[in-house]
Amino acid sequence: MARAGTKRVVGKPGATDTEGTKGALVAATVDALREVGLAGASAREIARRAGCNQGLVFYHFGSVTTLLLAALDSVSTARRVRYHDAVDGAPGLSELVDVAAAIFEEDLNAGYIAVLVEMIGGASSIPGLGAEVRARIAPWRAFTADAVRRSLGESPLAHLVTPDELAHAIVALYLGLEMLAHLDDDRAPALALFDRARQLAGLVAALAPPAPTKESP
Amino acid sequence: MARAGTKRVVGKPGATDTEGTKGALVAATVDALREVGLAGASAREIARRAGCNQGLVFYHFGSVTTLLLAALDSVSTARRVRYHDAVDGAPGLSELVDVAAAIFEEDLNAGYIAVLVEMIGGASSIPGLGAEVRARIAPWRAFTADAVRRSLGESPLAHLVTPDELAHAIVALYLGLEMLAHLDDDRAPALALFDRARQLAGLVAALAPPAPTKESP
DNA sequence: GTCTATACTTGGATAGAC
DNA sequence: GTCTATCCAAGTATAGAC
Numbered sequence: 001m002a003r004a005g006t007k008r009v010v011g012k013p014g015a016t017d018t019e020g021t022k023g024a025l026v027a028a029t030v031d032a033l034r035e036v037g038l039a040g041a042s043a044r045e046i047a048r049r050a051g052c053n054q055g056l057v058f059y060h061f062g063s064v065t066t067l068l069l070a071a072l073d074s075v076s077t078a079r080r081v082r083y084h085d086a087v088d089g090a091p092g093l094s095e096l097v098d099v100a101a102a103i104f105e106e107d108l109n110a111g112y113i114a115v116l117v118e119m120i121g122g123a124s125s126i127p128g129l130g131a132e133v134r135a136r137i138a139p140w141r142a143f144t145a146d147a148v149r150r151s152l153g154e155s156p157l158a159h160l161v162t163p164d165e166l167a168h169a170i171v172a173l174y175l176g177l178e179m180l181a182h183l184d185d186d187r188a189p190a191l192a193l194f195d196r197a198r199q200l201a202g203l204v205a206a207l208a209p210p211a212p213t214k215e216s217p
Numbered sequence: 218m219a220r221a222g223t224k225r226v227v228g229k230p231g232a233t234d235t236e237g238t239k240g241a242l243v244a245a246t247v248d249a250l251r252e253v254g255l256a257g258a259s260a261r262e263i264a265r266r267a268g269c270n271q272g273l274v275f276y277h278f279g280s281v282t283t284l285l286l287a288a289l290d291s292v293s294t295a296r297r298v299r300y301h302d303a304v305d306g307a308p309g310l311s312e313l314v315d316v317a318a319a320i321f322e323e324d325l326n327a328g329y330i331a332v333l334v335e336m337i338g339g340a341s342s343i344p345g346l347g348a349e350v351r352a353r354i355a356p357w358r359a360f361t362a363d364a365v366r367r368s369l370g371e372s373p374l375a376h377l378v379t380p381d382e383l384a385h386a387i388v389a390l391y392l393g394l395e396m397l398a399h400l401d402d403d404r405a406p407a408l409a410l411f412d413r414a415r416q417l418a419g420l421v422a423a424l425a426p427p428a429p430t431k432e433s434p
Numbered sequence: 435g436t437c438t439a440t441a442c443t444t445g446g447a448t449a450g451a452c
Numbered sequence: 453g454t455c456t457a458t459c460c461a462a463g464t465a466t467a468g469a470c
Binding site: 035036037038039040114117118120121122123124125126130133134137160161165168169171172173174175176177179180182183184189190192193196200203 | 252253254255256257331334335337338339340341342343347350351354377378382385386388389390391392393394396397399400401406407409410413417420
């Protein structure tokens with residue numbers, strides 16, 4: 001929103017800051033990354049989207065790079081909470097694929113993964129960015145490996161691949177699907193693939209019954 | 218090579234041009250994309266790597282964007298020949314995974330896919346680039362779908378996924394693996410994954426014998 | 435905290451000498 | 453074809469008024 005005339009409503013000072021200029025800048029950065037990419041996400045472009053002055057980027061964040069990382073943090077933590085909750089409610093492989101598909105669609109539509117992809121792709125351009133991005137991707141990899149480990153533990157698939165390998169492949173596939181969807185501006189193939197995964201997960205579950213609850217050894 | 222003192226050897230004029238200033242600029246662009254990313258691949262940086270003057274980028278290619286696309290073309294066509302030949306020599310699924318692994322390793326080491334990834338990622342930053350990149354990725358998708366179709370035709374897997382779906386997933390996985398490998402500067406996980414795929418392909422082949430040559434119905 | 439103004443840098447692109 | 457010199461636009465970052 002434009003500064004002149006329209007005041008933003010300010011939340012509690014300690015809050016997760018989706019309000020206030022700092023929050024607006026972070027949100028604008030996410031939008032910019034999604035729509036015009038890393039190269040297009042300049043201080044001026046971001047400030048324009050946030051409806052404030054370019055200088056405030058440097059007042060609040062010190063540099064554009066820092067703001068970019070703040071945006072990555074914001075998306076990353078918000079989404080991880082969402083994923084964590086969803087995966088908690090999914091006991092087996094089949095349910096896991098179900099929730100993964102649902103949230104992936106959210107991500108794809110909201111452009112959250114686009115932010116990830118832009119930052120990873122741009123990591124080689126901006127010196128020092130690589131390490132920072134890597135650190136922020138790490139929790140995702142750990143999270144994925146954990147989810148795979150838990151829902152694959154009892155399945156026959158566990159004898160075909162290690163959880164870490166599978167997790168690495170899943171993260172890579174995730175990123176790749178986003179790249180293609182973004183390039184084509186078409187999410188259909190990615191979603192169709194999830195539908196197929198759902199079918200296959202059901203098939204695997206039928207072949208190897210889920211060992212309902214394992215207790216008292 | 219530096220212009221002062223060292224002259225480049227010039228090949229036949231009509232050749233695929235890895236020699237001459239034009240060729241040197243294309244090669245330098247590939248290097249730059251790989252090492253400093255799209256944002257770092259400026260006319261000055263490219264010319265420096267090619268050992269010539271910045272103005273020559275515009276003399277020979279008109280704009281930096283055109284040169285970037287020329288570099289993408291160069292890598293894309295060269296690699297496609299390589300892939301095509303390799304896949305031709307691979308009759309079944311197992312052999313296909315074998316050659317795919319081998320060439321993927323080449324690509325990963327030489328940074329060819331990095332060029333693809335940088336261009337796809339940067340497509341949203343530079344207006345009009347998206348369509349051009351899309352057109353240059355299209356043959357890869359067709360190629361992959363074709364290879365999948367041919368080597369999956371007889372296999373039981375063909376009843377679980379359509380070739381187009383599988384091809385889309387493979388291309389996405391390919392791009393994603395490159396992103397992660399580039400981010401970590403570590404190709405080991407991607408290569409381990411191919412080893413695993415090789416095992417699994419062997420397993421599938423053992424379960425469903427390849428129907429050696431299908432002729433005379 | 436926010437805005438205006440400005441210094442400084444880098445990069446795309448062109449003109450003209452050789 | 454290549455190089456030097458230069459223009460112009462856009463971006464980062466800072467200083468200072470309000």
